[in-house]
Amino acid sequence: MSGLFDLPAPVLGALDAWLAPFAGDGLRLLGWAAAGGASSIALHAWAADRRALDAVRAALRATHRALAAYDGDPNGLRALASEAMRLSARQLRLNLRPAIVAALPLMFLLPWISNQFGMARPAAGESVMVCVEPIEAASTIRGDGVAPGPASAAGCLQIAWPAGSATLEDAQARTLARLPAASVSGVVHPPSAWDWLVANPAGTLPMDSPVRRLSLALRPREHFSVGPAWLRGWEAAFAAGALLGAAAAAAARAARLRASRQVE
Numbered sequence: 001m002s003g004l005f006d007l008p009a010p011v012l013g014a015l016d017a018w019l020a021p022f023a024g025d026g027l028r029l030l031g032w033a034a035a036g037g038a039s040s041i042a043l044h045a046w047a048a049d050r051r052a053l054d055a056v057r058a059a060l061r062a063t064h065r066a067l068a069a070y071d072g073d074p075n076g077l078r079a080l081a082s083e084a085m086r087l088s089a090r091q092l093r094l095n096l097r098p099a100i101v102a103a104l105p106l107m108f109l110l111p112w113i114s115n116q117f118g119m120a121r122p123a124a125g126e127s128v129m130v131c132v133e134p135i136e137a138a139s140t141i142r143g144d145g146v147a148p149g150p151a152s153a154a155g156c157l158q159i160a161w162p163a164g165s166a167t168l169e170d171a172q173a174r175t176l177a178r179l180p181a182a183s184v185s186g187v188v189h190p191p192s193a194w195d196w197l198v199a200n201p202a203g204t205l206p207m208d209s210p211v212r213r214l215s216l217a218l219r220p221r222e223h224f225s226v227g228p229a230w231l232r233g234w235e236a237a238f239a240a241g242a243l244l245g246a247a248a249a250a251a252a253r254a255a256r257l258r259a260s261r262q263v264e
Contacts (some may be wrong), residue, residue: 033241124163
């Protein structure tokens with residue numbers, strides 16, 4: 001199952017695979033983030049009604065000046081205050097649509113970036129801890145193609161990451177997780193109302209299974225070799241790349257606007 005924001009994932013994955021021989025993970029991550037930030041600025045400029053916004057802001061400034069200078073009866077003051085509120089609400093409406101449109105590139109990128117660059121896929125035979133909720137259900141976990149170790153008091157067990165296809169199952173042989181999954185994910189949970197927006201790449205647990213959560217202790221990927229650990233993951237790189245891309249696109253747009261005004 002794919003959610004709404006997962007729809008571009010196959011195309012993005014194919015493009016990323018094509019780029020992989022030419023650029024490392026960190027560079028591709030920064031590039032995708034910068035493209036998302038620049039796209040957001042471009043879409044904001046396209047969706048914004050600049051003339052209407054300028055007119056509303058000018059009218060709002062004039063109303064505020066009139067309010068500050070007003071020295072008359074209360075009815076006139078109420079009229080000015082109502083006009084200021086009306087203009088503020090219109091300004092909010094005019095800003096809301098481009099803000100929503102501008103967020104779309106990042107909303108579509110984030111789930112794919114998280115799945116593509118978030119967790120490291122374990123090597124075949126590598127020991128991985130799997131924790132089960134509720135704890136008492138851990139002792140019922142069995143495997144097809146993988147042999148879970150005995151469950152600990154905390155509801156965790158060790159598995160050897162399979163080289164081929166394998167599944168984790170509950171006592172009734174219901175499939176809980178397929179290993180290795182197409183996309184690496186550290187949590188498997190039952191279906192939720194949010195799945196139509198962003199689905200879990202590792203799938204979901206059966207609704208009638210006593211297991212309510214599987215947590216796989218996967219290692220976060222580090223894309224850079226310098227700085228503290230929290231700066232080496234995809235989150236910091238994505239934020240920095242998106243900001244740089246947005247700043248570059250905004251600067252380029254401002255330069256174009258200045259040039260067009262000079263021509264006029």
